[in-house]
Amino acid sequence: MDTSTVGERTAEQPSPIDRIEHAQAHELVVDQIRRAIQLGRFLPGDRLPAERDLAGLLGVSRATVREAIRVLEADGVVSVRRGAHGGLVVNRLHAMDTRTLRARLKKQARELNDIFDYRLVVECMAARLAAERRTDEDLVYLGEVLERMAELAADPGGEHGAHITAQFNAADTEFHLGIASAAANPYLIEGAEKMRRAMFLPVGAVFSQLRTDANDIHAAIFDAIKDSDADAAEHHMRQHVEATRKAMADLLKPAGDA
Amino acid sequence: MDTSTVGERTAEQPSPIDRIEHAQAHELVVDQIRRAIQLGRFLPGDRLPAERDLAGLLGVSRATVREAIRVLEADGVVSVRRGAHGGLVVNRLHAMDTRTLRARLKKQARELNDIFDYRLVVECMAARLAAERRTDEDLVYLGEVLERMAELAADPGGEHGAHITAQFNAADTEFHLGIASAAANPYLIEGAEKMRRAMFLPVGAVFSQLRTDANDIHAAIFDAIKDSDADAAEHHMRQHVEATRKAMADLLKPAGDA
DNA sequence: GTGCAATGGTCAATTTTGTAGTCCTTTGAC
DNA sequence: GTCAAAGGACTACAAAATTGACCATTGCAC
Known part of the structure; x- marks a missing residue:
């Protein structure tokens, strides 16, 4: 065997250096x-x-x-x-019927689980820190978003229900990212944003159902942050995230429904 | 005033679209x-x-x-x-005397605090999940790293103390990233790695002192993961991270020394 | 209806960035 | 002293982005 090849044998040397991905x-x-x-x-x-x-x-x-x-x-x-x-x-999101959606979520179940594990810690810590650090401006902003969500949740929707849901979703995102902003930790902000993006598809499909439920707990989180009650803020946020996780899991499990 | 300019007035329209950073x-x-x-x-x-x-x-x-x-x-x-x-x-890290180091850390105090807030949640969750999910392979790997650290901590170092410290540090990194790997959540792995990199400078400078202390708690974390005791794993990890944070804070505060 | 202004569609010229391949220079080990 | 294994330097080429101009389509105001 000649020795001209670079690596010893052809065995993969586990190099600590990865290839560059040079995006265009x-x-x-x-x-x-x-x-x-x-x-x-x-x-x-x-x-x-x-x-x-x-x-x-x-x-x-x-x-x-x-x-x-x-x-x-x-x-x-x-x-x-x-x-x-x-x-x-x-464009509108390509509407998925329940069956298609469930199949899709099932395939990504593991990934979704990872997302929620991460989301839980990031958002709970964000809520806690937000309670400790929020400025008056933060409160005003979060209050406005909350208000908007309440109006949207009250709207029966009717024909343009999909659009209402989209607006509600956007506001929900603003609320959660607003909390991360109030926590004023760039790592948490980045993490929260990453979560949101990762959940874009699944949440968009599921959330039409649990609009009103979300509003109450959002309010509870907001109040805790307003009162600078870190423990309560974290607690409510944990409940909220777990509830969302459960809502998605429920969609996955039961064989019932259309 | 003519109307040819794009934005109404010169007021900044807060666009949701950021500039592209096209790295070479x-x-x-x-x-x-x-x-x-x-x-x-x-x-x-x-x-x-x-x-x-x-x-x-x-x-x-x-x-x-x-x-x-x-x-x-x-x-x-x-x-x-x-x-x-x-x-x-x-190259060797440019050796910083305590005064320089302290000045530097002080300037980055806020940033360091953010890092530790984030590190706390990420690593605690990683420890918890690692306890639940670790494979035998994970345990073998972590055990080896732990062993190596023990040897390095025992080594008096002498002349090449800096090199020992560097090796210890590298092993410490492997240990923590190994736990994140065992947790098998890509978000946590990425987060843990980001933390490590962010702490590169400060930790490198401080850690020569707390080598042996770290070993005991590392062992405690390892045992908890081995026993699949998620609560204990998280608890010890929290202690460990807080201890590290404290060590750095101590270096910042006291006017004594040097 | 007519014309205008806003918008996407297309193209060519140029600059910048990155690759491939070749040869030169330095230096340590045998 | 020789040689092989590095880094250093250069040229030719290919790919990616920019720039700026001009064309094509469409809805609105008049």
Whole structure:
């Protein structure tokens, strides 16, 4: 055997150095736009800024933005309309019937579980710290979001029920991220945002049912933060997260329903 | 006033879309090499793989690797030696005397606090889940690391005390990341690694003192994980992290010493 | 209806970044 | 002293992004 090969034998040397993943500019743009949509900053039906504006906001050329748009379009996330009041329109989530959804969640059960394990610790700590550190501004902001959610929960919805749900969801995201912001720990903020994005699909599908339930416990969390009661804030947040986890697990288990 | 400008007035529209940060290839390489060093995969005095090998491992061209090396060199992280058994050598951390260190830590006090808040929740949950999920392989691995740390703690060190400390630190990192691995939750693994990297500087400077203390509690954590006692695992981990936080805080406060 | 302005669609020229391959230089071990 | 294993330097090429201009479509105001 000659000795010219680099590694001893062909055995894999477990190197502590990983390959570089050099994303292209348009991939980063895709991710950034997806992120905004997943965090509910743009709702289905909303128009994104025009290509030229996006290029400016993102700090890349228009050509790059257009590459990204092609990807998002192919993925069904946005639609492109030409002409004067055209532009980029966020699509509705492809509606999944209960069966499809359940199959999908089941396949991702393990992943969902990981997400919730992580979410639990991150959001509980965020709630605790928020109770200790929140400013008056934080309270005003959270209060407004809560108010908005209450109105949305009261709205019967009717025809545009899906849109109400989307709005509610966006507000819910703002509430949870707002708590992380009040906790003023960048690691927690980042973690909370990551959770939200990871739950985008599953939650979007499930949450239409538990709107009103959520409101009460949100209020409890808010009050605890307002009263600077860290233990209570953590407690309620734990209940809330576990309730959400359970709601999703329930959707998975029972063979009943349509 | 003409209406040609895009935004109404010059007021900043708080857009939900951030600028893209398009890192160049060599920056990613710098980060990857830094990561390996900060996680203790390469200790001071160790040689990194040769440029050509690094290029292969990282999946980039040699020119790109060389750009990265120039950055790391300028930053004092590695030294370059030409000739036959030359190559890239990891430098010792610039030794900081207690005064300098304290000044530095003080300036980063807030940041350190954030790190520890986050570390606490991530590592406690990791310990808990590790107790529930660890495989026999995990136990063997953690046991080996623990063993190694015990030997290093026993070693008087003498002249090469700094090197012993570096080795101990690397083993400590392996222990904590090993627990996160045993918890088998990718979010926790990522979080734990991020913590480690963030603590690279401060810990490296402080830890020479509390080697032996750490060993006992590490053993306690290990036993709890072995016994699948989640509560105990979390409890000991909490104690451990808090002790470390305290050690660092102590270094900050007292005017004595030096 | 007409025209305008806003928007996406297309293209070409240029610059920047990264790769591939070659050869040179230094240096330690045998 | 020789040689092999490094880093150093250079050239030619390929790929990715930017820039800027111009075209095509469409809805709204008049």
